[in-house]
Amino acid sequence: MLRFFFGRLAVLIPTFIGVSIVAFAFIRLLPGDPVQLMSGERVMSPERYEKISHELGYDRPIVIQYLDYLGNVLTGDFGRSLTTKEPVLTIFAKLFPATLELSLCAIIFAVVLGIPAGIIAAVRRGTVIDQTVMGTALIGYSMPIFWWGLLLIILFSGVLQWTPVSGRISFSYFFQPVTGFMLIDSLISGQKGAFKSAVSHLILPTIVLGTIPLAVIARQTRSAMLEVLGEDYVRTARAKGLPPLRVIGVHALRNAMIPVVTTIGLQVGVMLAGAILTESIFSWPGIGKWMVDSVFKRDYPVIQGGLLIIASIIMVVNLIVDLLYGLINPRIRH
Amino acid sequence: MKKLSFAAALLAATVLSGAASAKTLVYCSEGSPEGFDPALYTAGTTFDASSRPVYNRLVEFKPGTTEIEPGLAESYEISDDGLQYTFKLRPGVKFQTTDFFTPTRTMNADDVIFSFERQLKADNPYNQYVTGGAWEYFAGMGMPDLIASIDKVDDMTVRFVLKQKEAPFLTNLGMDFGSIVSKEYADKLAEANTKEQLNQKPVGTGPFQFVDYQLDARIQYKANPDYWKGKEKIDDLVFAITKEASVRYQKLQAGECHVMPYPASADVAAMKADPNLQVMEEAGLNVAYLAFNTLQPPFDKTEVRKAIAGAINKQAIVDAVFQGAAQVAKNPMPPTMWGYNDAIEDDKYDPAAAKAALEAAGVKDLKMKVWAMPVARPYMLDARRAAEVIQADLAAIGVTAEVVTYEWAEYLERSKAKDRDGAVILGWTGDNGDPDNFLHTLLGCAAVGGNNRAQWCNEEFDKLVNAAKLSTDQAERTKLYEEAQVVFKREAPWVTLDHSVVVMPMSKKVSGYVMSPLGHHAFSGVDIAE
Numbered sequence: 059m060l061r062f063f064f065g066r067l068a069v070l071i072p073t074f075i076g077v078s079i080v081a082f083a084f085i086r087l088l089p090g091d092p093v094q095l096m097s098g099e100r101v102m103s104p105e106r107y108e109k110i111s112h113e114l115g116y117d118r119p120i121v122i123q124y125l126d127y128l129g130n131v132l133t134g135d136f137g138r139s140l141t142t143k144e145p146v147l148t149i150f151a152k153l154f155p156a157t158l159e160l161s162l163c164a165i166i167f168a169v170v171l172g173i174p175a176g177i178i179a180a181v182r183r184g185t186v187i188d189q190t191v192m193g194t195a196l197i198g199y200s201m202p203i204f205w206w207g208l209l210l211i212i213l214f215s216g217v218l219q220w221t222p223v224s225g226r227i228s229f230s231y232f233f234q235p236v237t238g239f240m241l242i243d244s245l246i247s248g249q250k251g252a253f254k255s256a257v258s259h260l261i262l263p264t265i266v267l268g269t270i271p272l273a274v275i276a277r278q279t280r281s282a283m284l285e286v287l288g289e290d291y292v293r294t295a296r297a298k299g300l301p302p303l304r305v306i307g308v309h310a311l312r313n314a315m316i317p318v319v320t321t322i323g324l325q326v327g328v329m330l331a332g333a334i335l336t337e338s339i340f341s342w343p344g345i346g347k348w349m350v351d352s353v354f355k356r357d358y359p360v361i362q363g364g365l366l367i368i369a370s371i372i373m374v375v376n377l378i379v380d381l382l383y384g385l386i387n388p389r390i391r392h
Numbered sequence: 393m394k395k396l397s398f399a400a401a402l403l404a405a406t407v408l409s410g411a412a413s414a415k416t417l418v419y420c421s422e423g424s425p426e427g428f429d430p431a432l433y434t435a436g437t438t439f440d441a442s443s444r445p446v447y448n449r450l451v452e453f454k455p456g457t458t459e460i461e462p463g464l465a466e467s468y469e470i471s472d473d474g475l476q477y478t479f480k481l482r483p484g485v486k487f488q489t490t491d492f493f494t495p496t497r498t499m500n501a502d503d504v505i506f507s508f509e510r511q512l513k514a515d516n517p518y519n520q521y522v523t524g525g526a527w528e529y530f531a532g533m534g535m536p537d538l539i540a541s542i543d544k545v546d547d548m549t550v551r552f553v554l555k556q557k558e559a560p561f562l563t564n565l566g567m568d569f570g571s572i573v574s575k576e577y578a579d580k581l582a583e584a585n586t587k588e589q590l591n592q593k594p595v596g597t598g599p600f601q602f603v604d605y606q607l608d609a610r611i612q613y614k615a616n617p618d619y620w621k622g623k624e625k626i627d628d629l630v631f632a633i634t635k636e637a638s639v640r641y642q643k644l645q646a647g648e649c650h651v652m653p654y655p656a657s658a659d660v661a662a663m664k665a666d667p668n669l670q671v672m673e674e675a676g677l678n679v680a681y682l683a684f685n686t687l688q689p690p691f692d693k694t695e696v697r698k699a700i701a702g703a704i705n706k707q708a709i710v711d712a713v714f715q716g717a718a719q720v721a722k723n724p725m726p727p728t729m730w731g732y733n734d735a736i737e738d739d740k741y742d743p744a745a746a747k748a749a750l751e752a753a754g755v756k757d758l759k760m761k762v763w764a765m766p767v768a769r770p771y772m773l774d775a776r777r778a779a780e781v782i783q784a785d786l787a788a789i790g791v792t793a794e795v796v797t798y799e800w801a802e803y804l805e806r807s808k809a810k811d812r813d814g815a816v817i818l819g820w821t822g823d824n825g826d827p828d829n830f831l832h833t834l835l836g837c838a839a840v841g842g843n844n845r846a847q848w849c850n851e852e853f854d855k856l857v858n859a860a861k862l863s864t865d866q867a868e869r870t871k872l873y874e875e876a877q878v879v880f881k882r883e884a885p886w887v888t889l890d891h892s893v894v895v896m897p898m899s900k901k902v903s904g905y906v907m908s909p910l911g912h913h914a915f916s917g918v919d920i921a922e
Contacts, residue, residue, distance in 0.1 A: 089799035101842035141426045143522040223642040341634040343608035
């Protein structure tokens with residue numbers, strides 16, 4: 059097991075360096091110059107342009123810039139944002155809890171609804187229920203996030219006035235963040251109604267961000283269940299007279315869950331991509347919105363640092379998943 | 393156990409609530425500020441959140457105008473040679489007392505000198521207090537080359553000595569980089585080795601004081617109880633950062649905010665019809681133009697430029713791009729600005745005459761490029777669409793136009809080149825409300841190869857705008873600028889396209905809001921009905 063762990067860990071190092079090169083190079087391949095953008099329509103004199111480029115170190119050879127950057131990253135210095143001039147790591151730490159909170163809620167929403175929907179569709183295969191569930195899942199899967207978000211806002215916030223339009227909490231509550239998770243902070247704050255307000259602000263973004271994973275999980279559950287339901291041991295279980303609920307819930311579902319769990323894991327990437335749009339629509343102060351803004355501003359340190367941190371998180375999550383597989387299934391670790 | 397703690401929290405919540413309701417105004421701002429030291433930045437979004445609520449300047453713009461009035465300077469004198477500006481400071485002005493700073497003295501000459509010297513002098517301890525901080529606006533307005541020294545005459549008198557005459561200098565001091573920061577606060581931060589806090593937790597003399605900023609989400613201010621003009625009517629001011637225009641509109645309708653900037657033009661009609669909303673409108677301090685490269689044939693000929701100007705249906709551009717929320721421009725500066733020459737007649741849209749004029753100039757089968765910006769700017773929401781309208785108009789007179797575009801920074805860079813191929817769509821938003829900021833900055837000979845995208849250097853025009861720069865007599869300057877606009881229209885280095893109309897929708901509960909022709913969003917003097 060230790061060998062397996064270190065083997066996996068060793069793979070991470072070249073991956074990390076690879077990601078850092080990609081993050082560093084890609085943003086520089088895009089046309090556009092951050093120093094030029096600082097002055098907008100106002101023309102910057104060439105001397106001034108050179109001075110600022112020099113101060114930022116952009117006049118050095120790109121390889122030197124990269125090595126310097128990598129060296130700093132290894133000591134935990136991800137540089138400073140060109141626009142806000144704050145350290146990238148500080149900003150990331152401020153914004154990440156919002157993204158994490160929203161993503162967790164969305165994945166819970168997707169799992170809690172997606173798995174039962176997939177099971178029902180599989181059990182009632184070919185019926186109207188199956189077709190309705192799968193049809194809805196297909197629509198959900200194809201839904202453009204931006205349009206879907208605005209539609210929900212107009213309906214639930216505009217016409218019905220059930221939910222707030224955007225933000226994380228009503229402006230009438232004001233307290234300092236402690237954990238960065240609004241659900242927890244609103245409880246700690248002790249202000250009456252703050253928690254309820256935080257929950258109500260989470261509903262629509264959760265639905266919007268959770269829609270695609272929900273559809274994917276429902277479809278995956280259905281097909282995995284169908285496969286398992288055709289297995290001999292399920293027929294045996296039925297033949298020996300076990301109640302249908304037990305056959306489906308215990309014998310079939312357990313085995314069908316393996317590919318579903320893998321799918322859920324894969325949704326982490328989908329979530330981060332979806333978070334970019336969802337956060338923009340709902341004015342959710344998370345890392346997705348921050349990164350997009352930085353691309354437009356050619357804020358090199360933010361894009362590089364942000365990508366690198368996100369990639370590192372995904373790598374670590376994958377490592378954990380790999381290790382868990384190894385623990386569950388001995389065949390993998392040998 | 394969980395249930396218990398939840399119940400306890402609810403109980404605590406019930407006990408703690410019940411604070412007296414204060415008047416709160418929520419503004420759905422369009423973006424996050426880059427920081428809170430306005431002198432470091434150039435974006436209006438940053439100024440709305442920093443210089444306008446928190447700070448004051450020596451001179452300030454009278455609400456609703458581009459004229460200046462005394463601010464932290466009670467009065468000022470300009471020497472006869474126009475090289476010395478002496479400011480008598482307002483006595484007894486207190487800096488804000490906040491959780492993080494308690495001032496021990498009132499504003500004086502040290503604060504004023506510090507506020508400017510940190511931008512001017514490389515050896516000032518605050519010159520490089522933020523990594524990469526470049527004092528972009530101060531430099532962009534040419535201040536480092538203009539100011540010879542800033543002298544303390546006495547505790548309440550400051551004198552600026554200039555290297556040459558510059559009439560717009562006074563209005564420049566009203567700009568955001570002229571915000572007066574507290575030297576006492578800066579010294580305290582330097583001592584604690586936390587200089588960067590000056591850019592994160594601002595302390596000024598302005599109407600509202602900073603309370604908290606939750607990154608990308610909200611900014612909280614409260615009324616400054618010691619404000620030298622008297623405490624504001626609203627108690628709390630909140631900026632709810634909402635980047636999507638359609639979402640801002642939804643929030644406004646739902647009562648989650650009371651004022652919003654930059655609505656989507658498609659929503660304006662519905663906003664006007666909403667009985668709960670009021671919609672204020674004003675011509676923006678901007679201009680969009682199509683600049684020929686006057687160094688390249690055949691656009692070096694005035695007749696060719698005039699012919700093309702007559703072939704373009706500008707009203708069609710305003711309709712297509714702005715759905716009416718703009719006005720056709722005839723001069724290179726906006727009509728809300730002093731010195732605007734309204735007597736000038738615009739080129740008449742007449743394709744037949746334009747075609748004949750082009751032939752008379754000896755130009756046949758003309759092919760040209762029309763550059764369209766890749767981004768929406770206040771003066772031009774969709775340059776591609778405008779370029780297509782221009783392309784169709786030119787086709788009607790037998791000119792083949794190709795629409796080209798580049799990434800924004802690239803576009804700005806390439807369009808400056810003297811050998812640029814094609815006419816470029818671009819525009820300008822005024823900085824200080826002075827005509828110099830349009831006519832000299834964009835069309836003067838000194839700006840060729842830079843801001844002067846037409847590469848147009850006309851001796852007669854240049855003489856007029858340079859003379860206006862040196863005179864401190866406003867009547868004389870007005871006359872000079874009016875004449876300069878006549879020369880501009882005759883020579884047509886640009887086809888002036890439009891001035892956008894700025895629309896500010898707000899709740900009917902809001903009163904006292906004054907639109908700024910400079911595009912500022914400021915909440916001093918605003919009240920809200922309960």
